[in-house]
Ligand SMILES: Nc1ncnc2c1ncn2[C@@H]1O[C@H](COP(=O)(O)OP(=O)(O)OP(=O)(O)O)[C@@H](O)[C@H]1O
């Protein structure tokens with residue numbers, strides 16, 4: 001058997017002097033790390049359950065089991081109402097795995113290597129978030145495609161559909177920093193998942209995802225009214241089914257700004273502190 | 276530009292506390308350019324903590340350290356451009372193949388895609404992983420992972436390499452391979468700091484050894500110097516002609532002032548302290564016309580030194596008493 005001892009030392013390769021610190025350098029690093037996350041996703045297709053089968057199951061359950069009752073006997077019109085709602089809920093739930101994966105990487109020591117490299121400290125986190133874009137795209141296409149098969153119809157046009165996609169992506173990419181933050185703060189991957197469900201479930205059910213809030217008690221209506229998922233769903237409903245979007249869009253834009261301003265710095269700080 | 280310095284690694288008074296554990300309690304380290312420092316210590320001595328501080332993964336509570344003249348806290352970015360780190364626990368990505376692991380590091384070090392792939396292939400070849408390069412690292416054996424991890428830390432041809440227990444868990448043959456790698460790194464001009472619990476390893480590789488225990492440096496010397504520090508060298512002389520045994524014993528007794536111990540082959544041995552003992556013995560043997568069959572000065576093993584320094588090994592006195600009882 002050949003062993004290391006018998007091998008010659010490697011011939012020198014030009015390990016180029018560090019490229020000039022251009023503005024694109026951090027982006028290149030983040031993209032390289034995003035590529036890593038995508039390879040991992042492709043290797044473990046079961047990691048896509050939360051953006052494919054899970055939302056479809058919710059769609060089927062709510063449409064066929066509760067749809068008749070919730071829609072006052074009209075299952076098809078409830079489906080129209082439900083699809084934008086489920087999109088909002090699924091986006092919030094799909095963020096959970098990001099924090100879980102980052103936490104796993106850190107506890108396995110993979111990030112120690114990245115931390116010892118001359119790259120920006122935030123690059124591994126930004127890379128993971130960028131890779132999540134692909135998951136959200138899959139979610140959007142899968143959910144819309146399946147909904148179409150069982151009778152959902154966009155009432156407006158392709159421009160509105162693309163706008164809905166854009167707003168959903170923007171929301172997803174800011175909301176997922178909450179998951180990153182929790183992933184940095186909580187000790188084990190399992191605990192990240194538990195903690196995130198604790199946050200996401202009240203947000204997704206305490207909203208206009210499944211039913212209109214007019215039948216809820218007053219205190220809950222107040223919660224629903226400020227809930228970011230309510231407003232995301234409001235924008236998507238307006239865009240896909242027709243109707244006013246201005247107010248919900250303003251709310252959603254505000255929440256996106258708040259998420260980015262609060263969760264991103266906190267997540268980066270927590271990452272730097274985590275030894 | 277870094278301030279010019281003869282030392283690739285310099286640390287003074289490093290302290291680090293985790294909760295109630297004082298992991299480092301004022302550690303000084305110094306490694307000259309192109310040299311190998313072995314950091315030796317038992318479990319929990321603080322070796323990993325020291326390496327993580329030097330590699331900018333942890334901030335010291337007190338003290339300072341410079342790598343190639345760059346401060347590890349104030350100029351961490353420059354330090355990261357200088358170092359390669361192989362941590363105690365393999366940090367390879369199990370879902371990526373060997374090639375993908377190394378190419379990713381190359382890309383993060385700003386190599387072009389082509390150069391990154393070339394460097395990856397070259398390192399995999401060198402570490403005997405070329406065939407396994409297309410397989411997920413998760414399917415690698417412990418030794419293969421360890422080698423991939425080391426390869427990953429060498430992608431950027433670092434001037435200073437940290438190896439935290441690089442051979443723990445390797446079989447003896449692979450351990451010697453790893454030693455060969457370390458020697459060739461040094462031959463290429465790198466400075467190496469390696470931690471180990473194997474005294475033989477430090478003896479084999481290191482120019483100097485720093486022994487730490489409970490977060491403090493308890494000894495720093497060359498391997499030879501360390502062995503000398505522990506004293507109890509033994510001078511053994513066996514005459515070619517067994518009839519001259521008494522003459523040898525008498526001479527050795529005169530030199531050391533201690534009663535000689537008879538050796539099986541007709542020789543004698545005595546404990547000696549100073550360096551002149553050997554010269555005196557050779558001169559005395561010549562004057563008496565004794566033909567020497569074998570003459571040796573036995574240094575204590577590093578294990579004995581280590582036990583003496585950390586007081587954790589078997590106490591020779593206690594052993595003697597047991598034998599006597
Ligand atoms: N993150 C941490 N939190 C709490 N205690 C820690 C942490 N890291 C290290 N310690 C403690 O600091 C001390 C030194 O640990 P360190 O890992 O540096 O030792 P070591 O010499 O590398 O040991 P080993 O040979 O077992 O690897 C130990 O008592 C350890 O329990």
Ligand SMILES: [Mg+2]
Pocket residue numbers: 322323324363439
């Ligand atoms: Mg250790």
